[in-house]
Amino acid sequence: AQSVTQPDIHITVSEGASLELRCNYSYGATPYLFWYVQSPGQGLQLLLKYFSGDTLVQGIKGFEAEFKRSQSSFNLRKPSVHWSDAAEYFCAVGGGNTDKLIFGTGTRLQVFP
Amino acid sequence: SQTIHQWPATLVQPVGSPLSLECTVEGTSNPNLYWYRQAAGRGLQLLFYSVGIGQISSEVPQNLSASRPQDRQFILSSKKLLLSDSGFYLCAWNKGTNYEQYFGPGTRLTVT
Numbered sequence: 001a002q003s004v005t006q007p008d009i010h011i012t013v014s015e016g017a018s019l020e021l022r023c024n025y026s027y028g029a030t031p032y033l034f035w036y037v038q039s040p041g042q043g044l045q046l047l048l049k050y051f052s053g054d055t056l057v058q059g060i061k062g063f064e065a066e067f068k069r070s071q072s073s074f075n076l077r078k079p080s081v082h083w084s085d086a087a088e089y090f091c092a093v094g095g096g097n098t099d100k101l102i103f104g105t106g107t108r109l110q111v112f113p
Numbered sequence: 114s115q116t117i118h119q120w121p122a123t124l125v126q127p128v129g130s131p132l133s134l135e136c137t138v139e140g141t142s143n144p145n146l147y148w149y150r151q152a153a154g155r156g157l158q159l160l161f162y163s164v165g166i167g168q169i170s171s172e173v174p175q176n177l178s179a180s181r182p183q184d185r186q187f188i189l190s191s192k193k194l195l196l197s198d199s200g201f202y203l204c205a206w207n208k209g210t211n212y213e214q215y216f217g218p219g220t221r222l223t224v225t
Contacts, residue, residue, distance in 0.1 A: 043216035094212035
């Protein structure tokens with residue numbers, strides 16, 4: 001079955017600390033991978049995407065993610081978190097003969113000053 | 114550039130009343146369109162998607178329906194709302210081989 005797992009429901013970090021949000025996927029076709037961010041009461045904004053090529057992709061707001069095919073993972077990282085990064089983060093996978101994306105259940109990030 | 118609009122932004126409706134949420138996309142043609150629902154503290158549930166005018170695919174049997182009367186307009190409807198229809202409704206679009214989806218600002222629906 002095709003699925004996306006975000007094992008951490010809620011993560012709390014201090015401002016300035018590093019961050020890693022985990023994402024594991026199960027997908028039958030070549031995966032196209034995405035990270036989205038959602039601030040409270042707003043829509044989702046695309047942070048970054050991986051289609052092919054370099055497995056380390058850079059996104060907006062200083063985020064990066066690394067695709068590891070052997071581990072079926074696409075973890076999101078940021079070296080130094082800012083208070084404004086507090087939000088919910090969603091990993092998603094797509095590709096193959098479908099236009100649909102499969103989303104994980106999200107990780108809520110809380111940032112302490 | 115492309116933009117996506119949703120309205121209303123918030124809505125409070127009594128149980129049993131009808132519903133109509135609208136989504137429009139500007140700056141592109143023949144997009145794929147999607148309706149998602151996000152219940153409190155939960156992820157995104159795909160409700161409907163459309164690859165063209167009049168073409169609607171339903172993902173989950175429920176009290177809701179969708180229509181696409183124009184190329185860039187996607188409407189979510191219900192004849193009689195249930196309490197369980199409360200949630201945050203998101204519309205999204207993509208096009209061609211770009212699997213990435215772009216989301217609207219959402220509509221917060223509270224059924225009382």
